[in-house]
Amino acid sequence: MWQLDSSGNLSSSGPTVTCIEQAKGSSKFNALWNDPVTSGRHTWAVTYTSGAPGLWVGVTTPSKFDAGWKCKSMSFGGNTSDGGGLITADFGPRPAPGDVIHITLDLSPERLELSFAINGRGLGPAFSIPAPFPEPWCPLVSFSDGPAEAALAKLPEPSMQAKGSSKFNALWNDPVTSGRHTWAVTYTSGAPGLWVGVTTPSKFDAGWKCKSMSFGGNTSDGGGLITADFGPRPAPGDVIHITLDLSPERLELAFAINGRGLGPAFSIPAPFPEPWCPLVSFSDGPAEAALAKLPEPLDAAAMAAAPAAPP
Numbered sequence: 001m002w003q004l005d006s007s008g009n010l011s012s013s014g015p016t017v018t019c020i021e022q023a024k025g026s027s028k029f030n031a032l033w034n035d036p037v038t039s040g041r042h043t044w045a046v047t048y049t050s051g052a053p054g055l056w057v058g059v060t061t062p063s064k065f066d067a068g069w070k071c072k073s074m075s076f077g078g079n080t081s082d083g084g085g086l087i088t089a090d091f092g093p094r095p096a097p098g099d100v101i102h103i104t105l106d107l108s109p110e111r112l113e114l115s116f117a118i119n120g121r122g123l124g125p126a127f128s129i130p131a132p133f134p135e136p137w138c139p140l141v142s143f144s145d146g147p148a149e150a151a152l153a154k155l156p157e158p159s160m161q162a163k164g165s166s167k168f169n170a171l172w173n174d175p176v177t178s179g180r181h182t183w184a185v186t187y188t189s190g191a192p193g194l195w196v197g198v199t200t201p202s203k204f205d206a207g208w209k210c211k212s213m214s215f216g217g218n219t220s221d222g223g224g225l226i227t228a229d230f231g232p233r234p235a236p237g238d239v240i241h242i243t244l245d246l247s248p249e250r251l252e253l254a255f256a257i258n259g260r261g262l263g264p265a266f267s268i269p270a271p272f273p274e275p276w277c278p279l280v281s282f283s284d285g286p287a288e289a290a291l292a293k294l295p296e297p298l299d300a301a302a303m304a305a306a307p308a309a310p311p
Contacts, residue, residue, distance in 0.1 A: 028071070103115075103116060176277075194280070
């Protein structure tokens with residue numbers, strides 16, 4: 001659903017947009033996610049998967065979308081900008097590969113308010129415009145240089161609160177049968193009790209009937225404990241990476257949290273069931289999480305067990 005500018009230096013596949021080549025001079029390459037909104041509160045998560053410095057994220061209207069510096073927007077890339085000129089210097093840290101930037105747009109009858117967060121740290125409102133204001137609005141990603149890649153996901157509405165000992169499961173229905181794959185799950189907000197992992201469509205079900213290989217501090221088969229204290233319990237703002245390696249000889253599933261590898265959590269010799277899909281489970285609500293598949297999986301060194309940072 002990406003609408004790319006006319007530069008010819010962008011490509012897209014699903015939620016991922018790629019800046020193909022290095023820029024020549026002072027350039028900007030723009031991609032609009034063409035799913036416009038006109039009212040209400042909306043949040044998108046942009047995962048900066050790889051690239052040269054110079055990622056900007058924000059919103060624009062389809063009528064203001066264009067190539068290069070002709071594209072007008074409300075954007076953040078460390079500073080805030082109108083798409084061509086500086087608005088506020090050093091509004092927050094400059095996005096770097098591996099970062100997850102949240103764009104929250106609130107369109108009320110009285111006012112438009114646009115806020116950003118980076119890696120779970122809220123930066124506060126960056127733009128506030130009284131009504132009337134233009135509409136509709138779409139999220140935007142801009143690259144100053146390449147090669148670079150980013151992936152966008154719109155966050156869902158909060159779930160309803162759990163009653164008793166419950167589990168609510170969501171499967172990302174894009175199955176894989178071979179090769180190495182990494183998904184990033186951003187725990188955007190919520191009560192304690194987020195679990196992430198993988199399952200097969202045949203084992204996906206409601207509540208505790210859903211069988212999986214999951215991590216939520218401990219590791220679990222979806223109902224029972226496998227390994228206690230495998231890593232820190234996910235908290236709002238955390239980014240958890242799931243890396244699944246399906247070779248002809250073995251299935252290996254590893255996790256990382258906020259860039260710290262936890263090492264292999266599950267290792268199963270062939271033959272094993274297939275296909276496999278990433279899974280998110282909530283023990284309580286309201287809570288939100290967003291998933292993005294990385295265009296290139298994290299390597300073994302990135303997922304290897306690393307010591308915890310000193311307190």
